Amino acid sequence: MTAPNQGIGRRQFLGATGAAGLLIVRPQLVRGTAANSAIRLGLLGCGNRGTYVATSFANNTNVRVVALADLFQDQLEKGKQHFDDLAAKKGYVGIDPKLMFRGPKAYQELANCPEIDLVHISTPDIFHPQHLEAAASTGKHIYCEKPVAVDVSGCKRVMHIGEQVRERFSLDIGFQLRSVPPYIELIRRIHAGGLGKIACGAAAFHSTGVFYPPHPNASPLELRIRNFFWDRVIGGDIIVDQNIHLLDLCNWMLEAHPLKAIGTGGRKVREDFGDCWDHFDVTYTYPRDVHVNLNSFQGGKALFDAGIRMFGSKGVAELHYEGIVGLYGDEPWEWEGSVGPTSPRRGHANIYEQGTEAAAERVAGVFHSALEHADSEKEKAFVNSITSGKFHNQAATGAESALTAILGRTAAYTGRETTWDELLASNQTYDPELEGIDLREFE
Numbered sequence: 001m002t003a004p005n006q007g008i009g010r011r012q013f014l015g016a017t018g019a020a021g022l023l024i025v026r027p028q029l030v031r032g033t034a035a036n037s038a039i040r041l042g043l044l045g046c047g048n049r050g051t052y053v054a055t056s057f058a059n060n061t062n063v064r065v066v067a068l069a070d071l072f073q074d075q076l077e078k079g080k081q082h083f084d085d086l087a088a089k090k091g092y093v094g095i096d097p098k099l100m101f102r103g104p105k106a107y108q109e110l111a112n113c114p115e116i117d118l119v120h121i122s123t124p125d126i127f128h129p130q131h132l133e134a135a136a137s138t139g140k141h142i143y144c145e146k147p148v149a150v151d152v153s154g155c156k157r158v159m160h161i162g163e164q165v166r167e168r169f170s171l172d173i174g175f176q177l178r179s180v181p182p183y184i185e186l187i188r189r190i191h192a193g194g195l196g197k198i199a200c201g202a203a204a205f206h207s208t209g210v211f212y213p214p215h216p217n218a219s220p221l222e223l224r225i226r227n228f229f230w231d232r233v234i235g236g237d238i239i240v241d242q243n244i245h246l247l248d249l250c251n252w253m254l255e256a257h258p259l260k261a262i263g264t265g266g267r268k269v270r271e272d273f274g275d276c277w278d279h280f281d282v283t284y285t286y287p288r289d290v291h292v293n294l295n296s297f298q299g300g301k302a303l304f305d306a307g308i309r310m311f312g313s314k315g316v317a318e319l320h321y322e323g324i325v326g327l328y329g330d331e332p333w334e335w336e337g338s339v340g341p342t343s344p345r346r347g348h349a350n351i352y353e354q355g356t357e358a359a360a361e362r363v364a365g366v367f368h369s370a371l372e373h374a375d376s377e378k379e380k381a382f383v384n385s386i387t388s389g390k391f392h393n394q395a396a397t398g399a400e401s402a403l404t405a406i407l408g409r410t411a412a413y414t415g416r417e418t419t420w421d422e423l424l425a426s427n428q429t430y431d432p433e434l435e436g437i438d439l440r441e442f443e
Contacts, residue, residue: 039141039386042067042099042116044107044131046079049145050122053174053375057120057143058086060376061383067099067116069106071225071442076100104439111135118386121145124228125236126430126437129154129161132395136161136171141386143379145174147244147402148395150236152428155399155406162395170391172382173398175248179378182325182335182370186317187253194331195312198254201292203246203308207238209270209299221441223273230274233435238298239265239280239412240405246308247408248401249319250284250292253310257400258284258292260419263412269299282408294408322369337369 041063043054057063065086068079084094099116101109107127111119111134119135121128121144129149135142148158165171177183190198210229218226228234235241251257263282270278280296292310307320315329326334385392403423410428411418432438 037062039063039118039383040066040116041118041120042069042110042113042140043079043083043120043122044069044110044135045122045124046070046075047122050120051079051082053122053143053145053379054120055082055086056375057379057383058083058090061379062387063118063379063383064092066095067101067110067113068095069101069110071103071106071439072222073102076102103443107131108134111138111140117141118143124225124234125150125241126154126228126234126432129157132158132161132171136165139169141169142171143174143382144172144398146248146398147236147240147405148173148398149402150233150240150406151430152403152406152423152426154429155402156424156427158395158402159399162393162399165393165395167391167393170382170385170393171395172378172385172392173394173401174378175245175394175398175401176374176378177245177249177371178252179381180370180374181377182337183249183319185335186319186325186327186333187249189327189331189333190253190310190317191255194314194327194333195310195317196314196330198288198290198310198312200290201250201253201308201310203243203250203292203294205243205246205294205296205298205306206303207242207296207298207306208301208304209272219441221436221438224437227272227274230272230276232274232276233430233432234437235276236405237276237409238278239282239294239296239409240402242298243280243294243296243408244401244405246294246306247284247404249308250286251401251404253308253317254286254290254292256287257404258286258407258420260285260417261407261411262417263294263408264415265296265412277412280408280412282412284404284408319370321371325370335370339369 039062041054041057043050043065046068054065058065065083068076070076080095080100087094099113118141121131121142123131125147128144132142132144149155162171212227215223215226224231224234229241261282261284263280265277265280267277278297278299280294282294284292286292307318307323310317314331315327317327319325324338326338382392407418407420407423410423
């Protein structure tokens with residue numbers, strides 16, 4: 001792999017990576033659009049996050065998980081046991097073994113499966129554009145976990161998919177933080193002028209490490225894929241896979257993407273066998289010369305805190321995953337569930353949990369406090385878009401947020417200022433073949 005200080009030149013390529021062959025199926029031909037009909041979900045990727053979100057869909061909406069696909073047999077078997085147990089509790093049949101697909105072509109088999117209406121993509125990040133394209137080509141509704149891609153060419157491919165899909169069926173990206181009720185209210189107040197003229201912002205994502213069970217008999221490639229949060233090519237590094245949530249919120253707050261970035265970072269204390277960095281420090285410049293700093297760390301077992309402060313002429317807006325959400329200054333407002341040292345009404349509270357159990361929950365996306373209903377609200381809105389026929393298309397927004405993270409990563413890797421236009425012109429590509437990712441090993 002390319003060393004951080006060498007840039008990523010050998011991963012670039014010439015030419016477009018289009019999706020011109022997309023076959024768009026009329027949504028009237030897709031089952032599950034009637035309000036009184038259960039929507040049949042096929043889960044692509046049976047890991048922690050995929051299992052958690054698909055379960056949340058089943059518990060909070062009119063969705064049934066009826067099909068599974070994964071590269072690995074043990075993941076399929078674990079997924080079947082889980083969703084069979086869930087089905088038994090709800091009084092319907094479990095997963096038909098005929099609707100279980102394994103191996104490198106499982107995503108195609110799932111996409112072409114006539115027994116499902118919705119594909120939930122929760123595979124390692126580098127495969128998202130390919131899997132999105134396959135699902136879109138069959139006219140299935142799609143829920144894809146973030147990021148939509150780990151490189152520029154992948155983001156362009158996703159944008160092209162979105163242009164082809166238009167409003168023919170629903171395509172949502174898993175930025176569930178945009179569905180957090182107190183965040184929605186806070187950002188509504190910012191957009192209404194509650195901060196006045198915005199000067200700058202600070203985002204911090206300080207996370208415990210990601211821990212995996214051992215697989216002593218696995219090949220080197222299998223270990224890379226199973227432990228993809230440790231692999232900068234497959235997972236995009238921590239700024240693209242994890243910190244992207246805060247960057248997406250900054251874009252939403254500022255109603256724009258950044259124009260340029262400069263940054264640094266490195267790998268100082270991580271001990272896993274991967275090559276992802278453990279810290280980034282990136283300053284983004286947004287329109288109207290608004291500067292936003294992202295400070296990121298991932299490692300250890302001791303601390304988790306993620307949040308944003310935005311500073312303006314009328315005051316300060318602040319939000320946390322677990323803690324306070326409020327606007328302080330000339331037009332004060334605070335979410336009633338806020339706890340934390342900054343809250344003037346509530347005093348100090350210990351919002352930092354210790355240990356690997358809490359860390360494992362957060363890897364799966366399980367949170368409490370402000371984020372407790374993030375997934376369920378997101379899923380309800382997505383399902384409503386299907387049953388109402390008012391389809392979503394979040395491909396462009398998802399690509400913009402991924403590009404924001406990639407911009408910061410590129411600036412930090414190269415050690416020089418990088419502009420948005422320069423990034424888009426680069427056609428930066430993380431090529432699986434060049435990086436030794438040959439899935440035929442798992443056939």
